[in-house]
Amino acid sequence: MARKRRGFGRLRQLPSGRWQAAYVGPDAKLHKAPRTYASEHDAEGWLAAERRKIDLGTWGAVERSDGVTLRRYADRWIEQRxxxxxxxxxxxxxxxxxxxxxxxxxxxxxxxxxxxxxxxxxxxxxxxxxxxxxxxxxxxxxxxxxxDELLDANPCRIRAAMQTKRRRSIDVLTPVQLDALAAAMPAELCASVLLAAWCGLRWGETSELRRRDVSADHSVLHIRRAVTYRAGRFTVGEPKTAAGSRDVTVPPHLRPILAAHLREHVGRGGEALLFADAGGTHLRPDRYRAHWEKARAAIGKPRFRVHDLRHVGAVLAAQSGATTAELMHRLGHTTPQMALRYQHVGEGRDAEIARRLSKLAVAG
Structure with a gap:
C-alpha cells in the first residue's frame, strides 16, 4: 500500500493491515522499526520516540553500549547510589x-x-x-x-519473580512468654527484649538507643538513629526508612522497668548507650545472640529470632485496637501494606472479638 508522507520518518500499511515505520537517521542510513504495529498510532509512537532520542542527543546509545558488560554497568550503578x-x-x-x-x-x-x-x-x-x-x-x-537508553526494554520479565510467600510462620508470644524471655536474659539486657517488643523497634534502633533518647519521665523513646554492624565495623546512620525517625510512646507498665534499667545499667552521660558492652561501646550482634539463643531455648522457642520481637509488638498493638495509620507510625513503616502484615489474629483473639461484638449487641 502507499506510504504516508510525514515531517519525520515514514509509515506504510502492509497488506496484512499492520503498520511499518522507518526513518533516515543522523548516520544517513534507513532504520526500520524492529517490528510491525497493529495500529498507525503505535507506529507513530515509535517514530516519536526515535525523534526524541535524536533531539536529546542520545540516539544510537544502545548501539554504543554494545561494549558495556553487565559487570561494568552494575559497578557504576552501585557507585552512583x-x-x-x-x-x-x-x-x-x-x-x-x-x-x-x-x-x-x-x-x-x-x-x-x-x-x-x-x-x-x-x-x-x-x-x-x-x-x-x-x-x-x-x-x-x-x-x-x-x-539511560542503553537498553530498549527491560529483559527481566518473569511474572511474580520478585514475590515470595512466607515459608516460616512467626510465633506471636503472649505477654507472659515475653516476660519469661526477658527474664532469661542477663539483667543488663532484660529491658532490650521488652523495649524491642512493646515499642516495635528494629534491632539496629534498639542497640543505638542512648540516654538522651529517653524522655525525662521515661514515657517516650526518640528514635532518630540506627546502627549496623558489617565486616567488624559499626556504622551509625538514619533509621531504615524515612518514617523510621519517630517518637514512640512507652507503655505505662514498662516505664518503671526502663527507669530501673537507666539507673542500674546505663552511664550518666546523654551519649551513654542503653545496651552496651563492657567498654561502653555498641554490643556486637554475635555476643547478644549468644545470650539470646539460651533465653529462647529456655522458653521453648528455639527458632524465635530477635527481629520477631518487633513482630510481636506489632501484633499486640494491633490487638489493642491500633489502626493501620497508628501502626505505621509506631513501627516506622512507609506503606499501609507493611503495617497490614502484622494485623494477624492471635490465638484466642477471635473469641475475644466475638465476645466484644455480643457486648455491643446487648448494649445497643
Missing part, C-alpha cells in the same frame, strides 16, 4: 555470588528475556527469598539501563 552501608554490602554480595558469575561478562545488549529466564532457573528453588531479592536487583539495574 547513596546506599546505606549494609544495603551496599548486600547488593555487592548478591552480585558477586548470584548474578555476575553467570551474567557478568555478558554485554548489556545481549541480555534477553530468554537469557534472564535461564539464569533465574539456574538459581534453583531452595532459597526463594534470596532468589527474589537477586532478581529484583537485576531488574532495578536493567531498569536504570533502560532509563
Amino acid at each position: 547513596a546506599l546505606r552501608t549494609r544495603t551496599q554490602s548486600l547488593y555487592e554480595s548478591m552480585l558477586e555470588r548470584l548474578i555476575l558469575p553467570e551474567l557478568g561478562d555478558a554485554k548489556l545488549t545481549a541480555l534477553t528475556p530468554a537469557r534472564v529466564r535461564e539464569w533465574h532457573a539456574g538459581l534453583g528453588t531452595k532459597h526463594p527469598t534470596r532468589n527474589a531479592h537477586a532478581y529484583a536487583l537485576l531488574h532495578a539495574i536493567c531498569a536504570t539501563a533502560v532509563a
Whole structure:
C-alpha cells in the first residue's frame, strides 16, 4: 500500500493491515522499526520516540553500549547510589555470588528475556527469598539501563519473580512468654527484649538507643538513629526508612522497668548507650545472640529470632485496637501494606472479638 508522507520518518500499511515505520537517521542510513504495529498510532509512537532520542542527543546509545558488560554497568550503578552501608554490602554480595558469575561478562545488549529466564532457573528453588531479592536487583539495574537508553526494554520479565510467600510462620508470644524471655536474659539486657517488643523497634534502633533518647519521665523513646554492624565495623546512620525517625510512646507498665534499667545499667552521660558492652561501646550482634539463643531455648522457642520481637509488638498493638495509620507510625513503616502484615489474629483473639461484638449487641 502507499506510504504516508510525514515531517519525520515514514509509515506504510502492509497488506496484512499492520503498520511499518522507518526513518533516515543522523548516520544517513534507513532504520526500520524492529517490528510491525497493529495500529498507525503505535507506529507513530515509535517514530516519536526515535525523534526524541535524536533531539536529546542520545540516539544510537544502545548501539554504543554494545561494549558495556553487565559487570561494568552494575559497578557504576552501585557507585552512583547513596546506599546505606549494609544495603551496599548486600547488593555487592548478591552480585558477586548470584548474578555476575553467570551474567557478568555478558554485554548489556545481549541480555534477553530468554537469557534472564535461564539464569533465574539456574538459581534453583531452595532459597526463594534470596532468589527474589537477586532478581529484583537485576531488574532495578536493567531498569536504570533502560532509563539511560542503553537498553530498549527491560529483559527481566518473569511474572511474580520478585514475590515470595512466607515459608516460616512467626510465633506471636503472649505477654507472659515475653516476660519469661526477658527474664532469661542477663539483667543488663532484660529491658532490650521488652523495649524491642512493646515499642516495635528494629534491632539496629534498639542497640543505638542512648540516654538522651529517653524522655525525662521515661514515657517516650526518640528514635532518630540506627546502627549496623558489617565486616567488624559499626556504622551509625538514619533509621531504615524515612518514617523510621519517630517518637514512640512507652507503655505505662514498662516505664518503671526502663527507669530501673537507666539507673542500674546505663552511664550518666546523654551519649551513654542503653545496651552496651563492657567498654561502653555498641554490643556486637554475635555476643547478644549468644545470650539470646539460651533465653529462647529456655522458653521453648528455639527458632524465635530477635527481629520477631518487633513482630510481636506489632501484633499486640494491633490487638489493642491500633489502626493501620497508628501502626505505621509506631513501627516506622512507609506503606499501609507493611503495617497490614502484622494485623494477624492471635490465638484466642477471635473469641475475644466475638465476645466484644455480643457486648455491643446487648448494649445497643
